[in-house]
Amino acid sequence: MSIDMAQFHQVFFEESFEGLDIMESGLLNMDPGTVDDEEINSIFRAAHSIKGGSGTFGFNDISSFTHIMETLLDEMRDGRRPVTPEAVDVLLRSVDVLRDMLAATSDDGEVDEERVQEQKAELEQILNGKSGEVATDVAAADATAQPVEGAEIKPIGWHIVFRPLPHMLRTGNDPLRIIRELAELGDLKSEGDISALPALSSYEPEDSYLSWDLHLHGDVEKQAIDDIFDWVEDDCELIIMPILPEGEPEVATVSATAAPAASEPEAPVVQAAPPPVERRSKKDRRSSKDRRTNNRRQSGGSSGGGSIRVEISKIDALINMVGELVITQSMLSMLGEDFEMDRLERLNDGLAQLERHTRELQESVMQVRMLPISFTFSRFPRLVHDLSSKLGKKIELKMTGENTEVDKTVIEKIGDPLVHLVRNSLDHGIEMPEERLAAGKPETGTINLSASHKGGNIVIEIRDDGQGLNRDKIEEKAIEKEIIDEDHNLTDQQIYELIFAAGFSTADVVSDVSGRGVGMDVVRRNINELGGNIEIESDPGKGSAIIIRLPLTLAILDGQTVTVADETYIVPLVSIIESIQVKADQINRVAGKGETFKLRDEFLPILRLHKLFGIENPNASSLEEGLLVVVEGDGRHCGLFVDDLLGQQQVVIKSLEANYQRVDGISGATILGDGSVALILDIPGLLRLASETGADSAAKQTA
Amino acid sequence: MASILAVDDSASMRQMVSFTLKGAGFDVVEAVDGVDALSKAKGQSFNLVITDVNMPNMDGISLIKELRGLPAFKFTPLLMLTTESGNDKKQQGKMAGATGWIVKPFNPDQLLATVKKVLG
Amino acid sequence: MNEPQAKIEAALESQGDEYLTFRLGEEDYGVDILRVQEIRGWEAATRIPNSPEYVKGVVNMRGSIVPIFDMRQRLGMEVRPYNKNTVVIVLRVKNDRGERNMGVVVDEVSDVLSTQRDRIRNTPEFGGGIATDYISGLADADDKMIMLLDVDKLLNQGQQTESENEDAA
Numbered sequence: 004m005s006i007d008m009a010q011f012h013q014v015f016f017e018e019s020f021e022g023l024d025i026m027e028s029g030l031l032n033m034d035p036g037t038v039d040d041e042e043i044n045s046i047f048r049a050a051h052s053i054k055g056g057s058g059t060f061g062f063n064d065i066s067s068f069t070h071i072m073e074t075l076l077d078e079m080r081d082g083r084r085p086v087t088p089e090a091v092d093v094l095l096r097s098v099d100v101l102r103d104m105l106a107a108t109s110d111d112g113e114v115d116e117e118r119v120q121e122q123k124a125e126l127e128q129i130l131n132g133k134s135g136e137v138a139t140d141v142a143a144a145d146a147t148a149q150p151v152e153g154a155e156i157k158p159i160g161w162h163i164v165f166r167p168l169p170h171m172l173r174t175g176n177d178p179l180r181i182i183r184e185l186a187e188l189g190d191l192k193s194e195g196d197i198s199a200l201p202a203l204s205s206y207e208p209e210d211s212y213l214s215w216d217l218h219l220h221g222d223v224e225k226q227a228i229d230d231i232f233d234w235v236e237d238d239c240e241l242i243i244m245p246i247l248p249e250g251e252p253e254v255a256t257v258s259a260t261a262a263p264a265a266s267e268p269e270a271p272v273v274q275a276a277p278p279p280v281e282r283r284s285k286k287d288r289r290s291s292k293d294r295r296t297n298n299r300r301q302s303g304g305s306s307g308g309g310s311i312r313v314e315i316s317k318i319d320a321l322i323n324m325v326g327e328l329v330i331t332q333s334m335l336s337m338l339g340e341d342f343e344m345d346r347l348e349r350l351n352d353g354l355a356q357l358e359r360h361t362r363e364l365q366e367s368v369m370q371v372r373m374l375p376i377s378f379t380f381s382r383f384p385r386l387v388h389d390l391s392s393k394l395g396k397k398i399e400l401k402m403t404g405e406n407t408e409v410d411k412t413v414i415e416k417i418g419d420p421l422v423h424l425v426r427n428s429l430d431h432g433i434e435m436p437e438e439r440l441a442a443g444k445p446e447t448g449t450i451n452l453s454a455s456h457k458g459g460n461i462v463i464e465i466r467d468d469g470q471g472l473n474r475d476k477i478e479e480k481a482i483e484k485e486i487i488d489e490d491h492n493l494t495d496q497q498i499y500e501l502i503f504a505a506g507f508s509t510a511d512v513v514s515d516v517s518g519r520g521v522g523m524d525v526v527r528r529n530i531n532e533l534g535g536n537i538e539i540e541s542d543p544g545k546g547s548a549i550i551i552r553l554p555l556t557l558a559i560l561d562g563q564t565v566t567v568a569d570e571t572y573i574v575p576l577v578s579i580i581e582s583i584q585v586k587a588d589q590i591n592r593v594a595g596k597g598e599t600f601k602l603r604d605e606f607l608p609i610l611r612l613h614k615l616f617g618i619e620n621p622n623a624s625s626l627e628e629g630l631l632v633v634v635e636g637d638g639r640h641c642g643l644f645v646d647d648l649l650g651q652q653q654v655v656i657k658s659l660e661a662n663y664q665r666v667d668g669i670s671g672a673t674i675l676g677d678g679s680v681a682l683i684l685d686i687p688g689l690l691r692l693a694s695e696t697g698a699d700s701a702a703k704q705t706a
Numbered sequence: 707m708a709s710i711l712a713v714d715d716s717a718s719m720r721q722m723v724s725f726t727l728k729g730a731g732f733d734v735v736e737a738v739d740g741v742d743a744l745s746k747a748k749g750q751s752f753n754l755v756i757t758d759v760n761m762p763n764m765d766g767i768s769l770i771k772e773l774r775g776l777p778a779f780k781f782t783p784l785l786m787l788t789t790e791s792g793n794d795k796k797q798q799g800k801m802a803g804a805t806g807w808i809v810k811p812f813n814p815d816q817l818l819a820t821v822k823k824v825l826g
Numbered sequence: 827m828n829e830p831q832a833k834i835e836a837a838l839e840s841q842g843d844e845y846l847t848f849r850l851g852e853e854d855y856g857v858d859i860l861r862v863q864e865i866r867g868w869e870a871a872t873r874i875p876n877s878p879e880y881v882k883g884v885v886n887m888r889g890s891i892v893p894i895f896d897m898r899q900r901l902g903m904e905v906r907p908y909n910k911n912t913v914v915i916v917l918r919v920k921n922d923r924g925e926r927n928m929g930v931v932v933d934e935v936s937d938v939l940s941t942q943r944d945r946i947r948n949t950p951e952f953g954g955g956i957a958t959d960y961i962s963g964l965a966d967a968d969d970k971m972i973m974l975l976d977v978d979k980l981l982n983q984g985q986q987t988e989s990e991n992e993d994a995a
Contacts, residue, residue, distance in 0.1 A: 006726055006814040015718035044762075051760045052716040055789060058811030059719065066811070173774070175783035175805030180826055209780070234806030237797075570873060616875030659874075662926040663884065663893040666874055672884060672891045680872040680884050680891060 008060055015056045016109040017312075022049035023102050024381055030095050031384040038079065038086050047076045053101070065104050068119060071126045072097050078130075093129050095385070097122050158245030160189065160221060161228060166196075166214035166240040173209060176235050182215065184231045189221025218246070311411060317370050324364040331357050365655075369556050376454045376463070377405035378414050383425055383452060390429050397436050397447040398429060404454035409461050410557045416533055417463070417553070420526040424465045424549050425450065427522070432469030432547055442544065444468065460535075460577075461555060466548040472499050472541040480507065499539050503527045503638055531637060531687045534560065534575060534670075552577070560656055562673070562683065564649035565632065567613045568621050571681045572645075573654055573673060578686040580633040580640065582648060585626055598626070600642055602633065610693050611644040615668065622646040636686035643689070656683065668692045708825050709733040709750070713743040713757035713769065714787070723756060726814040727821065740764025744772050747779065754825055755784045756808070759795050767795070767802045774803030783824045787812075843946075845939045845965070847972055848915065848932040850898055851906070854972045855932075856939055856965065857917060861977050863927055864916040865935060868908050882931060885914075892916060894929040900980065901960070906933070919981045928981050939972060941965045946974065 029046040033039070050073045057065035072094060078084035100122040107114045163185070167178050185191050194216040201212065219228070225243065232241055335353045338346060380402050391398040409417075433439075433448035440446055451466040474495055481487045481501045501507065505524040530537045535553035554560060554577060562573035563582075589600045590609075598609040609631065613621040623629030623646045631642035654673035659666060659682075670685035710732050714720040724734045735750070737743035739761040747755070755773060759766035766786050773779040783805040788795050796807055808820050845856030864887070871883030871894045880899035884891045894914060898905060911934040919926050946963040962976040 006722075006729065008722070008814075011718045011722045011725075014721055015716075018717050048715070048760045048762060051789075052719070055758075055787070055810045056716055056718050058789075059722065059813070172781055174800070174803060175781055175824075177826075180823065183826070184823060237800055618875070657889075657891045659884065659891055662891060662928060663874075667876065669875070672872075674886045674889065674891075678886055679870075680886050682872065682874070682884075 019053045022053050025049045027098050031388050043080045047080050160246040161219045162244040163217040164242040167211045168238050169210035171211050171238040188223045189219050192218040313371050321367045324367050328360045372411045373408035374414050375406045376409050379418050380405050400450050402452045407454040412557045420529045423522045428467040432467040461553045463551040468546040471543040471547045562654045563651050565645040566647045567618045567645050573683040578634045582632045608641045634686045636690050708753040711735050711752045711755045713737040715761040740769035751778045758787045767798050770804045771802040847936045847939050849934050856972045856974045861917045866914050868912040892927050897930045897932050917977050921982045939967050
């Protein structure tokens with residue numbers, strides 16, 4: 004029977020990557036000195052599974068690498084080796100190497116052999132270090148157990164005395180099976196010995212009392228016989244003697260006796276076959292050969308195609324919904340077969356039911372795309388661990404709401420922005436331990452990373468108890484970079500928001516931790532592209548927070564329908580601040596600066612959608628006739644001038660790019676209830692479009 | 707048809723074992739750890755149990771001990787999956803009542819040969 | 827099912843060199859029948875702002891958003907109001923990024939033309955008017971001459987450069 008092992012590779016890789024995550028977070032949680040049993044056990048188990056699986060599926064490099072890690076972990080688990088920060092660091096680095104090896108194997112990529120060897124050496128160094136007796140012991144045992152070449156004479160068969168101990172049956176081993184197996188090796192003559200059968204009164208039906216005297220003739224290696232008795236060597240008395248050709252003396256090998264008093268003299272022993280140690284080293288040689296061929300063969304299996312792991316409960320919900328839908332559908336078609344007007348009410352009921360089920364099905368399908376944000380959060384303990392030691396800071400990372408579910412696309416796209424933000428907190432937010440102590444704060448800084456659902460949005464917060472933003476430095480820099488004028492009258496909050504402006508860095512020295520100031524504007528753009536927004540809070544000396552709001556799902560959007568002439572557009576509700584009707588005295592026309600209007604002491608630029616989009620014959624040509632939708636994008640506010648507002652509705656987002664291309668100011672399309680298509684406005688894009696076309700040169704004012 | 711309970715916390719190993727045995731015509735029930743296996747074993751009898759050793763919640767050795775204590779499993783072959791270095795595991799397993807072991811890594815053919823051997 | 831569609835189905839089965847022919851004014855054009863996804867009547871499309879004149883907008887085709895181009899405008903011909911014969915041919919267009927569905931508005935669909943490869947002639951140089959880049963060859967059908975369009979060139983060109991510009995911006 005041949006089974007294509009490649010079919011299990013994908014699952015193996017998936018669970019191995021999960022195992023690595025478990026190992027990593029476990030190692031990060033490990034307090035040097037004290038060992039939490041459950042923690043180290045789960046780390047060990049993960050390593051053990053990866054080793055077992057990789058061996059089984061033929062990834063021998065991975066298996067041998069993991070073996071060393073496992074050995075080290077095993078010693079730590081048994082308390083034979085102290086858990087030191089160095090050992091934890093080496094193990095963490097080994098996790099990285101192992102992850103790369105797995106990734107390379109899974110994607111058919113190149114393994115960095117040099118790095119693997121280096122890491123292996125590092126592991127072995129730890130292993131053979133101060134408390135590494137175990138490893139050397141094994142080596143010593145290997146050395147002393149060199150096979151003593153026995154008599155050259157080849158036996159013509161074996162005489163086996165097999166006496167099961169009373170409890171053997173209760174180990175699930177059947178003496179008859181063993182005899183059957185022996186019979187497969189050669190010509191077997193067996194004699195049962197019932198002399199041990201007790202009197203019926205003391206007979207225990209579950210005990211075994213029989214023994215056998217067996218003569219096995221043929222060219223049989225002793226190893227083959229040993230293998231058959233391997234499982235029961237402690238459950239029987241066993242004597243295996245070679246039957247030599249005529250004229251040679253018979254000698255016995257007492258393989259094992261389970262008699263409690265094991266002090267019996269070790270009867271005449273002749274090593275007629277190589278001892279087990281030799282067998283093991285043969286195996287090792289073979290596997291190193293396999294390794295080379297395997298490396299070349301490991302192809303196919305795992306194209307990284309976007310797959311998703313879905314909880315069974317979600318699939319069950321889907322199947323239930325489809326079932327309901329099918330019932331409703333068949334009910335409706337029966338109703339339609341011979342429809343009469345008096346059944347109208349039932350038809351209406353059925354249609355209402357159909358609508359409800361369709362909606363529920365839609366919601367269930369959307370659920371399939373949702374994954375816990377822990378997929379993204381899980382990388383941060385490591386990041387904080389590594390960076391804080393690099394920076395010489397003491398930082399504790401607290402995470403909450405890891406099980407908050409977000410759209411798969413969010414998981415994929417939010418990672419890099421979050422890394423940037425957390426790095427910023429580590430690098431610029433949290434002070435050095437001595438500074439903190441001087442400021443009367445605990446030596447160890449705290450970063451809180453949290454996720455939660457709030458009113459149809461996902462809110463992700465990165466909050467630290469560091470020094471907060473330096474208002475004056477930001478102001479100075481913004482003036483220097485000509486982002487604002489010297490005589491600006493921005494509030495502190497508005498100054499803080501300048502860090503999102505392009506090309507802004509507040510670090511005195513550009514460090515390799517948070518890098519150059521290319522970050523924050525990119526971060527904000529990424530978040531905007533996900534349909535979300537980002538806010539900053541800062542309390543000088545006490546800390547700062549970044550708050551990210553994202554839509555629950557990227558497949559559906561809450562939209563406001565607006566019209567201009569006979570065209571309909573959808574404005575994402577998340578971008579809308581309010582909608583107002585302006586009066587003439589609020590409007591301000593500045594030559595060369597476009598139109599602005601005054602809203603609570605702020606002058607906001609006006610974007611006329613019909614002008615931007617070249618829509619002919621808008622119903623409202625003067626500003627007082629139509630409506631201004633005050634929208635926010637990329638941190639800028641403006642008034643979007645439209646004819647009218649229609650209802651608010653949830654719309655399913657469809658791609659324009661799938662069959663056409665990207666369109667400036669448009670983020671996608673949707674299909675309205677009547678089957679027609681409406682375009683969804685991309686507010687940040689619209690603002691960019693406006694500044695490019697010069698329709699809005701005043702937008703800079705509120706930047 | 708002989709029924710086999712396959713216990714492993716690793717999905718890939720479990721799938722491999724189960725797929726191999728099903729392919730050979732056995733009925734296979736899968737369990738993800740000792741606790742899961744024990745509750746399945748209490749609800750149904752099996753001709754053979756194959757269990758991994760290192761598992762969360764209840765490891766293979768404890769499982770074997772528990773199973774051996776159940777009347778229905780008194781004589782049932784209980785095999786554990788161990789690694790070549792697991793000599794004390796083998797001993798612990800034997801003490802707990804294991805029938806024998808299959809040494810990892812193994813391939814489907816070796817697995818089948820052993821299972822067929824045990825089930826006769 | 828209308829007549830041209832039935833012919834398409836038949837043609838798809840025979841897998842020959844077959845072309846769906848359509849008319850623009852007095853001229854006959856053909857497109858590879860294997861590229862034709864659907865033929866539908868003209869219905870108003872949702873206009874896409876700031877797009878070229880020949881882009882009539884997007885429509886909903888079984889849940890996906892498909893752009894519609896006016897063939898006359900695309901080929902630089904005189905515009906004519908749409909009437910009851912006006913149809914949209916939805917074509918599968920390939921480029922290096924994959925396949926897309928796009929609709930083209932034509933005056934009317936005429937027929938399915940089966941022709942041998944050796945009866946297709948190379949395009950002679952036209953006197954300026956029509957962009958010959960889009961024409962892959964000429965085929966004789968009875969006493970008509972049919973211009974065979976290279977769908978990929980016709981519908982990818984122009985857009986490609988636009989989106990490249992966007993990427994660079």
